[in-house]
Amino acid sequence: MPLYDATLALREGMITFPGDPVFRMEPLARLEKGDACNLALLSLGTHCGTHVDPPLHYLKGGAAADELPIDVMIGPGLILDMRGRPFIDRAALTASALADSTRILFKTDNGSGLRKGLFDENGVYLTEDGAFYLVERGVRLAGIDALSIEAYQGLDGAVHKILLSAGVLIVEGVDLLDIPPGPCDVYCLPLKIRSADGAPARVLIRTD
Numbered sequence: 531m532p533l534y535d536a537t538l539a540l541r542e543g544m545i546t547f548p549g550d551p552v553f554r555m556e557p558l559a560r561l562e563k564g565d566a567c568n569l570a571l572l573s574l575g576t577h578c579g580t581h582v583d584p585p586l587h588y589l590k591g592g593a594a595a596d597e598l599p600i601d602v603m604i605g606p607g608l609i610l611d612m613r614g615r616p617f618i619d620r621a622a623l624t625a626s627a628l629a630d631s632t633r634i635l636f637k638t639d640n641g642s643g644l645r646k647g648l649f650d651e652n653g654v655y656l657t658e659d660g661a662f663y664l665v666e667r668g669v670r671l672a673g674i675d676a677l678s679i680e681a682y683q684g685l686d687g688a689v690h691k692i693l694l695s696a697g698v699l700i701v702e703g704v705d706l707l708d709i710p711p712g713p714c715d716v717y718c719l720p721l722k723i724r725s726a727d728g729a730p731a732r733v734l735i736r737t738d
Contacts, residue, residue, distance in 0.1 A: 534709045536635075536733040538579040538644070545647040547677045551575035576728035577677075582720040583700035586727045588690045595729035596722045602670045602699055603718040607633030609735070611711035612654065614639065617681070619657040628667055633716045635673040635735075641707040644675050655681040661692040671716070673701035673733075704733055713738050 538544065540553050554573040559565035576595075577583070582603070585592025608631035612618050618636055628634070638654035656664075656672070656679050664672055672679065672693060679700050680689035693700055701718055715736040720729035 531736050531738060534735045534737070536580070536705045536709060536735050537731070538703055538705055540574065540579050540730065543647070544579060545644065545649055545677065546575065546578060548649065550577060553578055574730070576723070576726050576730075577702070579730050580701070580703040580705065580733050581728050581730045582718065583679075583690065583694065583702065583728055584720075584726075585694040585697075586725075587700075588687045588694055592694065594724070595720050595726035596724045598699060598720065602633075603716070603720070605633060605716060607631060607635060607671070607714050607716035607735075609635045609637050609706060609709060609711045609714055609737075612636050612638045615654060616652075617655055617657050618660045620659040620663045623660055623663045623667075628669075630668075631713075632669055633671040633673075634664065634669050635701070635704055635706060635714075635716070636675065637706040637709070637711055638675055640674070640676040641705070644677070644703065645705060645707050649677070651682045653682065655679065655684070656689055657681075658688050658692060661689045665692065665696040665698060669698055671699045671701060671718070673704045673716075673718075675704050675706045677703050701731065701733065706735075709735055710737060 556571040559569040717734040720731040
């Protein structure tokens with residue numbers, strides 16, 4: 531059973547959502563300069579790279595990154611092939627074999643651009659009726675190969691609010707380019723940052 535790393539590497543110059551802080555790593559101590567060790571200062575946004583959106587991201591008083599249930603982020607899941615579609619709506623989900631999967635990762639046409647570090651304002655996204663459908667089906671975790679699960683123009687965060695208010699955790703920036711669709715095991719571990727509205731995560735996928 532192959533094990534894949536679906537995590538974007540944090541690095542200077544990497545893709546970020548427009549307006550978000552960029553990733554920086556500033557050397558503070560270096561062996562080649564005679565220091566006792568190598569040490570660097572990191573600067574990044576809470577939604578940098580592959581990351582988890584907790585309820586606090588859009589909901590006042592919602593759970594923060596350090597309060598998320600681990601059992602939701604680890605377990606059986608499904609990589610759903612949505613390539614060739616401009617968006618993911620109720621009709622697209624109804625036509626898919628969701629079965630009883632509670633962890634869904636959307637593999638879309640966003641994958642190549644995400645890997646190359648290109649932000650597409652017209653990227654594939656989940657619609658509001660698609661979000662409601664996931665909630666109705668009892669999905670607990672929804673991920674996508676883009677820096678946002680909803681349309682770039684969706685500035686009101688409607689899709690985020692639908693999912694997060696129903697307890698559905700959101701994972702964004704998942705690198706699924708080399709991972710085949712189908713049943714899998716999901717291991718998603720966001721950094722335990724107290725009171726954070728988001729957290730970079732290491733996401734591993736084991737396929738059947």
